[in-house]
Amino acid sequence: MNGAKAIVETLLKQGVDVTFGFPGGAVIPLFDAYLNYKGKIKNILVRHEQGAAHAAEGYARASGKVGVCIATSGPGATNLVTGIMDAYMDSVPIIAFGGQVPTSLIGNDAFQESDMMGITLPITKHNFQVRNPNQMSPIIMKSFKIALEGRPGPVYIDLPKDTQVGEVTEPLPREVTIQGFQPTLKPNPVQIERAAEAIVNAERPLFLIGHGVEISNASEELAELVNLTKIPVTTTFMAKGAFDEYSPLSLGTVGMHGRKIANYATVNTDLLITIGCRFSDRITGNLKTYAENAKVIHADIDPAEIGKNVKVDIPIVGDAKNTIMGLTSELKKMKIKEKTKWTKEIKKYKACCDTCVKEKPSKRIHPKDVMLELNDILKPDDIVVTGVGQHQMFAGHFIKRSKPRTFISSGGAGTMGFGFPASIGAKVAKPDVNVFLIDGDGSFQMTIQELGTVKEGNIKVIPIIMNNSYLGMVRQWLELFSDKRYSEVYLGTTPDFVKVAEAYGLKGIRVKKKEELASALKRAVKNDCTTVIDVQIEEESNILPMLPPGGNVKDAFGGCMVAPGKFFEDD
């Protein structure tokens, strides 16, 4: 067998039956090999390699399996870079294959050659360049291990054309070991004990749950721990759905555009029990004042995150599921009582948060109405994917999710254009649920070409375009922080998305009035192909309250805040 066949054989062995890719000269041998494996492996042909990378991400985020994307050398591979970087920032397990010129031409400025090894060094967990066909299978097997184990992340593999064509002379390995890679999965029992004691003694404890809990598939264990301790839970934006947001103990998401009650709890807690979160600047604001009244327990699988941003009192290195189970079993031995004074206070304020202030009547539809309407028809297993911008934050704020891996968004990188291809990957991973995309007109246009992919691939997703012809989030910042000096935020004539969808042989619905939303959504769900819903929304609405960038969490302002820094009437 040649190197290309070895690639397919190894992918099949790793449980891969679908890849997202776009061909080119340097990967002709690889895609040729696919023809010998029809029915066993399939490639979803995208329309831009960036779409392949984000689709692989959507696949991985929805399923927990490794997503695979393929591009040719040179510009094909460099088009994967944004997606690889996005996966790196959000710890998503993907493997990106890039074709490469033959080994004899490397370094010669050959046609469609680029140094992807050098380019992807800082944005991958690791990268490899295959130098001879016998290395093909072991490298791929190592890549899967690296992508999935410990803190997941992207791996890039460079495939010089001659290594795909050349003959494999050694048998494919059964397993591989990596000397320098032994992530700590089991937490230190001493640290678990210390943490449990701190939890029992705290007066105002708070769970801060991050993406790590979702990655670890620990939602059930978390629910048990919360049920035992009756401690309120807030999640980061990335972990939305890791804890049932319909639970009375759920405070929703925390951070720059998080729920008021969640940020209030962070300011007033005396014990921050953090699991699987990296304390991104989006939730901490000014590190000098963040959680200044609280002791911090920080549990994470990546020891480098502990102590990186926030000073930690009780560090716990280990997998989130193991940590949560350890805490539960330790706390069952001790006598833990509900901190009723604290939970009463929280529940009182949460009730206020849940009956949010109505928006002023407006000529066009308010984004919040779209979110609430969508919430009404969402089933627990349905998946919501978002683009990046105001619409993303409206979704995070107002949509409720009860199951993990049902809210998919680009958090760390904030990549506009992520949404549509990611929704494609998510649908391929979970064909039996409805996949909704909440996108902005700016974000959607960045990867709109993937309409071709959903048409040809027969993939049904439901894009809801929040159309106001503005780069909304930037416009909001210019309004709030630059005296409305709008520069380069007006997109002007947005295309008629209904016509664009129809041009691709798909369906489209335009919604101009709030009353039309429900029926449009129902129709799109019923249709048998992708239906783009073009919602004409308010041009200048703001997503508030907000944490001042780089400022203190306690100085949240806007929206339903009583005044800047004052969360509730009698707090």
Add this chain to the structure above:
Amino acid sequence: MTKQKKHVISMLVEDQPGVLTRIAGMFARRGFNIDTITVGKTTKKGISKMVITVIGDDATLEQVEKQVNKLIDTIKVMEMPEDKSVIRELCLVKVSISNKKAKEEILRYTKIYKTKIVDITQKYVTAELIGTPAKIDAFIDLMKQFGIKEVSRTGVTAVSRS
């Protein structure tokens, strides 16, 4: 600003193509200040040893060690504190000989510092010195008065004393 010190860190890494670039790149990305960097073979096939001097406070040192450990190619990371390690650097200094008196003085100093004279011409004398970075700094400082034509330092390498 917390106390900035020089810390010597030694790491065993897999001798894969690009490992030096990977590690140096990580330091650059994270904003860690590299003072010196050396790499060489070990007695184990396929394993190299890198020794890096990084300038920073204790919090930085902790992050450096953790981030280096994260890299797949890294097998082991060890801090090399001055009192628990043997730290050495090699230096070649080419000094101008302007007159007979200067030449005599240079040769006298090199004897005191136990420096080897490895080359001597009409115009220059080249000294080879192996020692701690502090000793090398001192010798170079001493030679300045005569006119240093060229200096080449290898950067620090180290083994632990235990």
